[in-house]
Amino acid sequence: MNPRQRHPFPNLHPWRISSRRAGNIQDELRKRIVLEDEIGRVVQVAGVDVGFENDGATARAAVVVLSYPDLTVVESAVARRRVLFPYIPGYLSFRELPSILSALAKVRTMPDIILCDGQGYAHPRRFGLACHLGVITDIATIGVAKSRLIGSHRDVGIEKGSWAHLVHDGEKIGAVLRTRRNTNPVYVSVGHKITLRTAMRYTLACCPQYRLPETTRAAHKLASG
DNA sequence: GCGACAG
DNA sequence: ATCTTGTCGC
Numbered sequence: 001m002n003p004r005q006r007h008p009f010p011n012l013h014p015w016r017i018s019s020r021r022a023g024n025i026q027d028e029l030r031k032r033i034v035l036e037d038e039i040g041r042v043v044q045v046a047g048v049d050v051g052f053e054n055d056g057a058t059a060r061a062a063v064v065v066l067s068y069p070d071l072t073v074v075e076s077a078v079a080r081r082r083v084l085f086p087y088i089p090g091y092l093s094f095r096e097l098p099s100i101l102s103a104l105a106k107v108r109t110m111p112d113i114i115l116c117d118g119q120g121y122a123h124p125r126r127f128g129l130a131c132h133l134g135v136i137t138d139i140a141t142i143g144v145a146k147s148r149l150i151g152s153h154r155d156v157g158i159e160k161g162s163w164a165h166l167v168h169d170g171e172k173i174g175a176v177l178r179t180r181r182n183t184n185p186v187y188v189s190v191g192h193k194i195t196l197r198t199a200m201r202y203t204l205a206c207c208p209q210y211r212l213p214e215t216t217r218a219a220h221k222l223a224s225g
Numbered sequence: 226g227c228g229a230c231a232g
Numbered sequence: 233a234t235c236t237t238g239t240c241g242c
Contacts, residue, residue: 090230092231092232147232149231150231
């Protein structure tokens with residue numbers, strides 16, 4: 001068996017659309033985000049990342065599942081899809097999710113938590129890539145971005161574990177977290193079925209040595225070369 | 226109009 | 233994201 005044709009995740013909407021319609025979809029799907037912890041015993045965590053080939057015409061997504069808490073690679077998958085949506089700040093998920101979902105569909109052991117390379121709730125309409133992936137797959141997700149999309153924050157201490165709230169329009173939308181001493185912090189925000197506190201906890205647990213989570217690092221390698 | 230702007 | 237070697241600093 002192994003019906004590779006069958007997609008385990010619901011196709012909630014098309015991907016070749018205008019940014020205007022994408023925004024409406026975000027406003028609609030945002031209502032399905034679960035902001036509470038709905039996580040069982042965590043034994044598998046995964047990282048997803050997307051690279052591009054053919055001068056940006058093809059998206060190459062990689063998913064790597066690691067055991068938790070030892071963080072050793074259990075399984076991985078790669079999928080290529082034609083890019084149907086341009087890169088527009090605030091609409092990243094419409095560009096990267098199609099390939100990510102294809103790669104995730106190839107994995108046999110589904111992870112308990114997925115760490116995404118990008119924002120989650122820390123988004124203009126509170127529906128970044130991590131939220132979108134979480135709502136579609138119904139898997140707990142965390143957004144761990146390398147840089148800021150929106151929001152402001154106080155200075156963060158240089159010690160690992162130091163952090164500050166990321167605030168936008170008076171709302172706490174995420175955290176700026178130092179995952180390694182003397183290194184630029186990362187931007188953590190909830191995606192789906194998780195609280196910010198728990199998201200930060202798992203993010204730190206996945207960064208035993210480097211700035212970025214082992215999950216993201218592993219996925220990035222596969223998505224690039 | 227101007228600057229900002231995940232990957 | 234992507235084009236790309238060496239180099240400075242912990």
